[in-house]
Amino acid sequence: MFCYQCEQTFRSDEGVGCAGPKGMCGKDAATSDLQDILLHVCEGIGQYLHRARALGATDAEADRFILYAFFTTLTNVNFNAGKFVQLIQQAAQFRDRAKALYETAAPAAGTTPETLSGAAAFAPAKDMSGLLAQASEAAIQKGAAIIGEDVVGLRSLVLHGLKGVCAYSLANTPNWDGTLEFLIRLHPQGAFSAYLKDHAKPDDQILVKGPQGGFTADETSQAPRWFVAGGTGVAPMLSMLRQMAELGDAREARLFFAVNTQEELFALDAIEELKRTLPNLGATICVWKPDSDWPDFAGTPVAALDAVLAEGATRPDIYVCGPPALIEATEAASLNAGVHHDRIFSEPFSPA
Numbered sequence: 206m207f208c209y210q211c212e213q214t215f216r217s218d219e220g221v222g223c224a225g226p227k228g229m230c231g232k233d234a235a236t237s238d239l240q241d242i243l244l245h246v247c248e249g250i251g252q253y254l255h256r257a258r259a260l261g262a263t264d265a266e267a268d269r270f271i272l273y274a275f276f277t278t279l280t281n282v283n284f285n286a287g288k289f290v291q292l293i294q295q296a297a298q299f300r301d302r303a304k305a306l307y308e309t310a311a312p313a314a315g316t317t318p319e320t321l322s323g324a325a326a327f328a329p330a331k332d333m334s335g336l337l338a339q340a341s342e343a344a345i346q347k348g349a350a351i352i353g354e355d356v357v358g359l360r361s362l363v364l365h366g367l368k369g370v371c372a373y374s375l376a377n378t379p380n381w382d383g384t385l386e387f388l389i390r391l392h393p394q395g396a397f398s399a400y401l402k403d404h405a406k407p408d409d410q411i412l413v414k415g416p417q418g419g420f421t422a423d424e425t426s427q428a429p430r431w432f433v434a435g436g437t438g439v440a441p442m443l444s445m446l447r448q449m450a451e452l453g454d455a456r457e458a459r460l461f462f463a464v465n466t467q468e469e470l471f472a473l474d475a476i477e478e479l480k481r482t483l484p485n486l487g488a489t490i491c492v493w494k495p496d497s498d499w500p501d502f503a504g505t506p507v508a509a510l511d512a513v514l515a516e517g518a519t520r521p522d523i524y525v526c527g528p529p530a531l532i533e534a535t536e537a538a539s540l541n542a543g544v545h546h547d548r549i550f551s552e553p554f555s556p557a
């Protein structure tokens with residue numbers, strides 16, 4: 206695989222980009238390749254729609270599909286390779302529709318339609334293995350030997366600009382007044398972070414689409430719920446705990462919330478409020494490198510989780526959200542303690 210769609214991308218003296226069996230965010234090679242193919246087919250849709258629009262013919266549904274396709278390829282929105290096989294077939298149908306639109310609009314406007322090549326003529330295979338065999342035709346670096354790295358870089362820059370969106374988890378619960386609460390870390394090189402830090406002001410309008418994810422509490426299970434969160438990964442945990450509070454769900458719940466230093470702590474007031482409304486909620490605030498007088502857990506949330514799992518026979522449902530390394534360590538500790546892999550729910554994130 207090769208991916209450099211986010212700033213968490215792997216950097217070394219040899220260059221920039223996640224190349225190997227998995228990216229830094231946990232994205233696997235198949236998903237990465239299929240995302241490239243989906244974007245390649247969207248490029249083909251765009252070639253036709255752009256020309257058709259110049260002749261006064263538009264397809265709003267195809268426009269919306271491209272936005273949706275872009276969204277699915279964001280850093281960690283969707284790692285389900287099978288879903289991308291379906292989306293690529295759908296994209297090919299929209300591309301054929303866009304082609305027909307253009308080829309009808311051109312003679313009606315007194316011109317001869319161009320015969321397009323490249324992405325416009327790309328015929329995606331119908332199944333996963335066929336698509337993966339086509340991956341090099343759609344890769345980020347496609348044509349680099351001819352057009353050069355600068356053009357490849359510019360092409361990616363334009364694509365990132367067109368995507369222009371970031372994915373965040375909701376921290377609050379569904380409500381009728383339309384309030385959305387997010388916990389967003391300001392990342393020094395993040396595009397949206399820069400907007401929030403330097404330009405955002407009250408009453409700005411921002412287009413929000415969602416919710417898109419499936420990281421929610423499993424309501425079919427009666428087991429205790431334990432939540433492991435690194436940094437802003439606490440957002441979906443607050444959402445699930447608040448939902449439990451609203452429903453009066455009195456089952457045992459534990460939150461292991463981790464930051465690196467005490468200066469990074471946040472959302473403690475929200476956690477305290479939840480402890481008041483959920484009497485069976487225990488919260489362990491883990492600071493990796495605390496001051497000597499830190500009253501709670503000093504160390505990683507996985508060490509805290511490990512210690513509590515070792516105390517008793519409880520086998521809870523485990524929810525974990527944070528960087529890929531935290532996800533992997535939590536899964537390993539939970540499996541080691543006898544938690545069935547079906548009872549571990551995870552959501553990796555990358556800064557944006």
Ligand code: SF4
Pocket residue numbers: 208209210211212213214215222223227228229230231232279280281555
């Ligand atoms: S999205 Fe994942 S695989 Fe791609 S550059 Fe970012 S961390 Fe690497």
